Each structure stands twice: as structure tokens, then as C-alpha cells.
Amino acid sequence: GESVGLHLPTLSVQEGDNSIINCAYSNSASDYFIWYKQESGKGPQFIIDIRSNMDKRQGQRVTVLLNKTVKHLSLQIAATQPGDSAVYFCAEKGYGNKLVFGAGTILRVKS
Amino acid sequence: ETGVTQSPTHLIKTRGQQVTLRCSSQSGHNTVSWYQQALGQGPQFIFQYYREEENGRGNFPPRFSGLQFPNYSSELNVNALELDDSALYLCASSIWTGANEQYFGPGTRLTVT
Numbered sequence: 001g002e003s004v005g006l007h008l009p010t011l012s013v014q015e016g017d018n019s020i021i022n023c024a025y026s027n028s029a030s031d032y033f034i035w036y037k038q039e040s041g042k043g044p045q046f047i048i049d050i051r052s053n054m055d056k057r058q059g060q061r062v063t064v065l066l067n068k069t070v071k072h073l074s075l076q077i078a079a080t081q082p083g084d085s086a087v088y089f090c091a092e093k094g095y096g097n098k099l100v101f102g103a104g105t106i107l108r109v110k111s
Numbered sequence: 112e113t114g115v116t117q118s119p120t121h122l123i124k125t126r127g128q129q130v131t132l133r134c135s136s137q138s139g140h141n142t143v144s145w146y147q148q149a150l151g152q153g154p155q156f157i158f159q160y161y162r163e164e165e166n167g168r169g170n171f172p173p174r175f176s177g178l179q180f181p182n183y184s185s186e187l188n189v190n191a192l193e194l195d196d197s198a199l200y201l202c203a204s205s206i207w208t209g210a211n212e213q214y215f216g217p218g219t220r221l222t223v224t
Contacts, residue, residue, distance in 0.1 A: 099144075
């Protein structure tokens with residue numbers, strides 16, 4: 001079956017430091033892996049995606065790394081800011097175009 | 112903020128009742144997906160609608176049903192409510208059925224007592 005999970009439920013970082021949020025997945029057949037950010041009282045917001053035939057993709061202040069050998073996905077946020085405080089979900093594109101979300105990691109940024 | 116709106120914001124129902132939740136998609140988006148998010152968990156896919164037809168369904172029983180209208184807005188209906196149906200219900204619109212970037216609304220918080 002499909003499942004996506006996260007190693008760390010809560011991550012606290014100092015403002016200005018880099019953050020790394022990790023995710024493990026189980027479905028090797030997924031075409032895409034996606035990161036979403038959910039702030040309190042809001043719906044999830046798309047951050048970045050990566051196709052399964054890639055191992056790295058960069059966006060604005062974010063980098064996603066995919067290691068298919070160990071079925072591991074990570075999101076790196078450079079120079080973390082207070083506005084980055086949120087719950088971060090990894091998701092995979094499952095059968096029929098549905099998104100399968102993991103449980104989430106809380107990122108807390110200390111000023 | 113996305114252009115996706117949902118109503119109502121909060122809702123309290125009694126076990127056994129029926130509920131209808133509404134979603135207006137972002138302009139230009141023809142696909143709507145519904146998710147259930149229990150407290151402290153990630154969203155769980157319920158189903159997707161495209162061109163007024165159901166286009167994929169997650170592991171939810173038939174008492175969860177939906178509609179999509181010609182203007183691409185959508186409804187989620189849940190019959191015979193159970194206590195475990197208490198959750199945040201999220202609607203997401205996208206420009207096509209396979210889009211990774213889905214635009215989520217703020218959700219409807221449903222409490223079943």
C-alpha cells in the first residue's frame with residue numbers, strides 16, 4: 001500500500017539557520033513527490049515538487065532532495081525566517097493522480 | 112491567499128445527521144479535490160471532480176458523495192454522520208486533474224457530537 005511518514009514531528013531552529021525536514025515514503029511507483037506548508041488556520045500551500053527521475057530540485061530558498069535508494073525525501077530551507085513557522089507535509093502522487101500526505105512536521109523558528 | 116473559498120467555516124452536527132459543505136474553486140481551475148484532515152494528521156484524499164464527474168476516490172465509504180457544477184464549484188455531502196467524521200474538510204482546486212500544485216481553501220471545521 002501507499003504510506004508517507006516523517007521522522008521528526010517537531011523541529012525547532014534559530015532564525016537565520018538552515019532547516020532540514022525529512023520524510024520517508026514507501027511507494028516506489030510514485031511519479032512525483034511534493035512538499036506543502038500549512039500555517040495555522042489555513043489550508044496547505046504548495047512549496048515545491050520533484051519528479052521521481054530527479055534527485056535534487058531548487059526553488060526560492062528551498063531545496064528538495066530525493067534518495068530513491070532509501071526512499072527518503074528532504075526539504076531544506078535556507079536562512080529560516082519566522083514566517084516559515086508552520087506544519088510541513090510531504091506528499092506523493094499516487095494512483096489516479098491523488099495526493100497521499102504524510103503526518104506532518106512542525107517547524108518552529110526561534111527569534 | 113488562494114482564490115478558493117469554502118463555507119461554512121465551522122459546523123456542529125449530531126451523529127446520524129447529514130451535512131453539505133461548499134467550495135468555490137479558483138478562477139480558471141476546472142478540477143476540485145476534497146480532503147479530510149483529522150487533528151494532528153495530514154489531509155486524506157476523499158475524491159476528485161472534473162467536468163462534473165467523479166475522477167478518482169480515496170478509501171471513504173459511499174456516504175461521502177459530491178457534486179461539481181458547471182462553474183466548477185463543488186459540494187461535499189456526508190450522510191449518516193459518525194463521531195469519527197469530526198475533522199477539517201479541505202477543498203483544493205487545480206488547473207488540471209494531474210496537477211501537483213493544488214490550491215487549498217481554508218477548510219470547514221466539522222464537529223459531530
